[in-house]
Amino acid sequence: MxxxxxxxxxxxxxxxxxxxxxxxxxxxxxxxxxxxxxxxxxxxxxxxxxxxxxxxxxxYDLLNYCLYVLAKQIHLEEYKNLDPEESLYIFFDRMYDLITARQDMIQHILKFNSGENLLLSHFRIYMNIQMREIFCQCQCKDRYKIPYEIVAEHYCNTILLILEWSFLKKNSCSKIQAHEYLKYLLRSL
Known part of the structure; x- marks a missing residue:
């Protein structure tokens, strides 16, 4: 910026x-x-x-700033010293809460920016980078049997998948239920 x-x-x-x-x-x-x-x-x-x-x-620079502000609202900077799995569950919960709190505004935005347009693509990329940074800060890379970068990518994509499924695709899903889906999909690691 x-x-x-x-x-x-x-x-x-x-x-x-x-x-x-x-x-x-x-x-x-x-x-x-x-x-x-x-x-x-x-x-x-x-x-x-x-x-x-x-x-x-x-x-685009302004859009990055907007995403930065949203990331500040979920206090992304607090996650850097936590266990990566714990921090990603907290990240997921806070993202879920933020989306829920701003659901009306998000629905208006999605009315004009749905599907695979530039805005949603930019959002996915930005959030993916933020989540990968959380992983890169942790000191537990030896815990996984596969390359660490693959684990980070898997976690990021899974979180975004469930958030998109819950909100963008308008599936009725409580936070508890979404959290269970996330745990189920990530339990292999």
Whole structure:
């Protein structure tokens, strides 16, 4: 991301970032990501294009920021020192809760961004990278009989599979039931 999120964020920068974040979510509720333009994002957020480009390289950069904000809401940074299996179950539970809490907004976004479009593909890639980072931080690579990278990929794909099945494919599934599905699919490791 163009804006350095590692430094302390001023109140003004926070307002600007929040405005662009909210504008992206609002526009995604009304049209596909592919159709959204930087001009629309600026108009929706009441900031000029120059301000947008002070913070983001393009709309993809803003999308990465939006995913970063969502990852912060489930406190991904807390998982890095936990056992990878434990952290991925916590990750799954928090993702499930976040999706449940924002279900109306997500349904509006999916109305215009369903299927195999760029937005969902970008989301999968971003979350997969985040989950793999959790695995790479742990010190238990010797526990598995197969290459560690395959285990990490399997865990990531399984979590996303159950979340997509539960929410994107609109299968009625409680959190407890989804958690049981996850345990069943991951028990071979």
């Amino acid at each position: 163009k804006y350095d999120l590692t430094k302390k964020i001023t109140k003004g920068a926070r307002r600007t970032l929040d405005a662009f974040f909210n504008s992206m979510l609002e526009l995604l509720s009304n049209k596909s990501f592919e159709e959204i333009t930087v001009n629309e994002l600026c108009q929706q957020s009441n900031y000029p294009r120059a301000t947008f480009y002070n913070y983001f390289d393009d709309k």
